[in-house]
Amino acid sequence: GAVVSQHPSWVICKSGTSVKIECRSLDFQATTMFWYRQFPKQSLMLMATSNEGSKATYEQGVEKDKFLINHASLTLSTLTVTSAHPEDSSFYICSASTGDQPQHFGDGTRLSIL
Amino acid sequence: AQSVTQLGSHVSVSEGALVLLRCNYSSSVPPYLFWYVQYPNQGLQLLLKYTSAATLVKGINGFEAEFKKSETSFHLTKPSAHMSDAAEYFCAVTEYSSASKIIFGSGTRLSIRP
Numbered sequence A: 001g002a003v004v005s006q007h008p009s010w011v012i013c014k015s016g017t018s019v020k021i022e023c024r025s026l027d028f029q030a031t032t033m034f035w036y037r038q039f040p041k042q043s044l045m046l047m048a049t050s051n052e053g054s055k056a057t058y059e060q061g062v063e064k065d066k067f068l069i070n071h072a073s074l075t076l077s078t079l080t081v082t083s084a085h086p087e088d089s090s091f092y093i094c095s096a097s098t099g100d101q102p103q104h105f106g107d108g109t110r111l112s113i114l
Numbered sequence B: 001a002q003s004v005t006q007l008g009s010h011v012s013v014s015e016g017a018l019v020l021l022r023c024n025y026s027s028s029v030p031p032y033l034f035w036y037v038q039y040p041n042q043g044l045q046l047l048l049k050y051t052s053a054a055t056l057v058k059g060i061n062g063f064e065a066e067f068k069k070s071e072t073s074f075h076l077t078k079p080s081a082h083m084s085d086a087a088e089y090f091c092a093v094t095e096y097s098s099a100s101k102i103i104f105g106s107g108t109r110l111s112i113r114p
Helices: none
Strands: A004-007 A010-013 A019-025 A032-038 A044-051 A067-073 A076-081 A090-097 A109-113 B004-007 B010-014 B019-025 B033-038 B044-050 B056-058 B064-068 B073-078 B087-094 B102-104 B108-113
Touching: A004 A090, A010 A019, A019 A032, A019 A090, A019 A109, A032 A067, A032 A076, A044 A067, A044 B102, A076 A090, B004 B087, B010 B019, B019 B033, B019 B087, B019 B108, B033 B064, B033 B073, B044 B056, B044 B064, B044 B073, B073 B087
Parallel strands: A010 A109, B010 B108
Antiparallel strands: A004 A019, A019 A076, A032 A044, A032 A090, A067 A076, A090 A109, B004 B019, B019 B073, B033 B044, B033 B087, B056 B064, B064 B073, B087 B102, B087 B108
């Protein structure tokens, strides 16, 4: 089946640093990738949708300068949390889709900002 | 916009008992309905999906869900619970305007009593 790899699975860093999270589709070409944020004991909140070669579309309330998304190829999208602060600590999950097919999810990245 | 409501944030059943997790969606008939499962510190795994081909949908791990248009429901069931079923379950719907953008319910945590 379709596999989506997310890296790193867990990252701890100091406040003010930038953190990059990678999302790769290993055995299919993902025309669309999605980035979600999940707070403890809550549902997934869509942050942005990215199409290969295009600028990401951000959901209302998500700061595009804070959460930089790049989808440079059909198998890789990255999310960079710039100048991270403790309130950015969360579980970030990516998913990948080939258009109208159901999304396949990565295993998530737990980000902890000290 | 589409929406989905999961009744009951926590459901507890005995091992071997029937599992019933409730989900209702907004009134417009969506292209797809889904149930996902999430184990701790992991991404989401697709249990099953409804795509209008059949109202009773069978998924993995013995789960199934029935689409009932008259009740705008898509409840998830399993005849006999196993300890390994303990996890968080999310009902989800695609937005009518985009076949791939998913709206998640708030989630139901399923606990299994020995």
